[in-house]
Amino acid sequence: MSYSPTLAAALSGATLRQLAHWRKASSRHGAVLVPELSEVRPILYSFRDVVALRTCVKLRQDASLQRIRRALDTLRDGLREREHLSAYRLAADGGSIYLVEPEQATDLVHRTANIVIHEMVDVLRPFYRDGRHIPDLLQPREHVTVDPAVRGGVPVIEGTRIPYDEVAALLRDGVPAERISDYYPGVTASAARDAADFADYVDSYEPSREPRAAAAG
Incomplete structure (x- = not known):
């Protein structure tokens, strides 16, 4: 991975x-x-x-x-x-x-x-940097986990091999969290919302959202 x-x-x-x-x-x-x-x-x-x-x-x-x-x-x-x-x-x-x-x-x-x-x-534990909460590496959200032995470490829904971003994409396409199980049986609404929240967090690191004047140190 x-x-x-x-x-x-x-x-x-x-x-x-x-x-x-x-x-x-x-x-x-x-x-x-x-x-x-x-x-x-x-x-x-x-x-x-x-x-x-x-x-x-x-x-x-x-x-x-x-x-x-x-x-x-x-x-x-x-x-x-x-x-x-x-x-x-x-x-x-x-x-x-x-x-x-x-x-x-x-x-x-x-x-x-x-x-x-x-x-x-x-x-590996959570910490704060410049006011931003950096999550636990192995469990960045309650229902999202990172395990090098599962899909090589891509963040997945806890207890599954389902990548977080696939679930988040469904929510962004308008699928209600309560209906995610229709697509991925076993993925609860809470897990789906955690996946979407983590996806938003990852997207916050995209270049367009970084302060232009941020120091490189």
């Missing part, structure tokens, strides 16, 4: 402008995250990419983009860590960024190994 930039943005909390900016290396540092499925049009992100993007969004709330790039350079080049970014637990604390391991947290900005006290937040 692959995620379009719009769906990857909606599930991670990043803006489309940030995704584009993070795909590119700067004059001094490497790219933040290059999609592992396709970095050329059509650009396609993986489920692991979305998890990593959520980490980057949370780091960006407490650290500058330059500092994040420097930390990732240290992780990849200094420590020779070559796993996908989603495999690492990273945290921003006290002006630096740390690779968090069971016994220590390595300072990736100043390149020292220090034990630090900090609160680790599960990157």
Whole structure:
């Protein structure tokens, strides 16, 4: 399963402008995250990419983009860590960024190994960014779930393999939520409304709805 930039943005909390900016290396540092499925049009992100993007969004709330790039350079080049970014637990604390391991947290900005006290937040859980509620990655709505083992991670109606956008499309075509079960037996009216609500949320990440002056950081 692959995620379009719009769906990857909606599930991670990043803006489309940030995704584009993070795909590119700067004059001094490497790219933040290059999609592992396709970095050329059509650009396609993986489920692991979305998890990593959520980490980057949370780091960006407490650290500058330059500092994040420097930390990732240290992780990849200094420590020779070559796993996908989603495999690492990273945290921003006290002006630096740390690779968090069971016994220590390595300072990736100043390149020292220090034990630090900090609160680790599960990157899959909901959070707020610039006043916007970023939903739980695995359950973005009560009746909408994301499971990499089901349709490769495309959001579906809970307990089914029915993509959320197929249900949302019926509602947008005028089918009442109570009649969705005529088309998809087992999909309740509440589940249909959740699918439509999540579809509206994803659509809010379309370029035309993003503030033109939004910073790319």
